[in-house]
Amino acid sequence: MPITFSQKLDSMSILKFYVHNFLSVLVLTSLFCGCAIPSKKLLLTDIKQTFPQDTIISTKLKQQISFETLLANLNSVKVIYVGERHLDKNHHDIQLKVIKSLYETNPGLCVGMEMFDHTYQHVLDQWASGQLDETEFLKKTHWYANWRYGFDLYRNILLFIRANNIPLVGLNIPFHIPPKIAVGGVENLSDDEKTHIPKTINTNIEHHRLYMEKIFGDHRTRGLENFDTFYEAQCVWEDTMAEAVATYPCEGPMVVLAGNGHIIYKFGIPDRAFQLKPAPFKTIYLAPAGTTAELDYADYIWVTPKARKPHGMLKNHPQ
Numbered sequence: 259m260p261i262t263f264s265q266k267l268d269s270m271s272i273l274k275f276y277v278h279n280f281l282s283v284l285v286l287t288s289l290f291c292g293c294a295i296p297s298k299k300l301l302l303t304d305i306k307q308t309f310p311q312d313t314i315i316s317t318k319l320k321q322q323i324s325f326e327t328l329l330a331n332l333n334s335v336k337v338i339y340v341g342e343r344h345l346d347k348n349h350h351d352i353q354l355k356v357i358k359s360l361y362e363t364n365p366g367l368c369v370g371m372e373m374f375d376h377t378y379q380h381v382l383d384q385w386a387s388g389q390l391d392e393t394e395f396l397k398k399t400h401w402y403a404n405w406r407y408g409f410d411l412y413r414n415i416l417l418f419i420r421a422n423n424i425p426l427v428g429l430n431i432p433f434h435i436p437p438k439i440a441v442g443g444v445e446n447l448s449d450d451e452k453t454h455i456p457k458t459i460n461t462n463i464e465h466h467r468l469y470m471e472k473i474f475g476d477h478r479t480r481g482l483e484n485f486d487t488f489y490e491a492q493c494v495w496e497d498t499m500a501e502a503v504a505t506y507p508c509e510g511p512m513v514v515l516a517g518n519g520h521i522i523y524k525f526g527i528p529d530r531a532f533q534l535k536p537a538p539f540k541t542i543y544l545a546p547a548g549t550t551a552e553l554d555y556a557d558y559i560w561v562t563p564k565a566r567k568p569h570g571m572l573k574n575h576p577q
Contacts, residue, residue, distance in 0.1 A: 369425070
């Protein structure tokens, strides 16, 4: 399974959020990708075909489909994963479009978000039931201490959830735990921290391990020198969110919002959640024009406009 340069960059941007100072920010993504690919097209490297922005590609059919066809396909499954590049407002607009469209025919819809850890579930319930205003919500979720990306990126999604009393599910593990595992392993966590770890951590998915080994090998950093603990942290992260997806009692389908690196090739959250609860699912990978992708990335690849200038991130926040 080949790994493209743009894929590594996308995954690194997600990993860096949790490992903080261990991995350096890569700032040349758009410059590198833009050299060989028309700026308003996405290149699918395995079939050597380009697609313009605003195209939805069915990777099974290897061709463009309409949003209406996509929606009909999504209405037949229990879990819909919609990826993102966290700082790309285009991606959050698409996520909201999918949520709104699915909600019209699925009033029992739930939304699971990587952006909140499960210890805030009581606050998320208060938000979804309309008990909190935005200021209270930001304080109670410690948004700028935890996720820290600009709230404006996610505001419209969260306002729609509140306006329609849609159950909101916190998928993540407390944010301070993965960096500790990456440098010291699970065994060196406190007893309290260990209570947040799933009973079973799957570190035996070969393709996932190879994928992470490549990233780790290309970006070695002082203090992060043991691949086994680095990979353990990644798997704890994926399995925690997979467990949350599989166990939340959602009446209808669940839309899961997470970084592209958690849904790519399905070996992050999707396959792990399916192993826990074999509910049918689909994945949508959001790929900016001017970058590359592969058919195996997801069930659908949505070519988004070339990324706007990053904004909405706390100063010195890792990208």
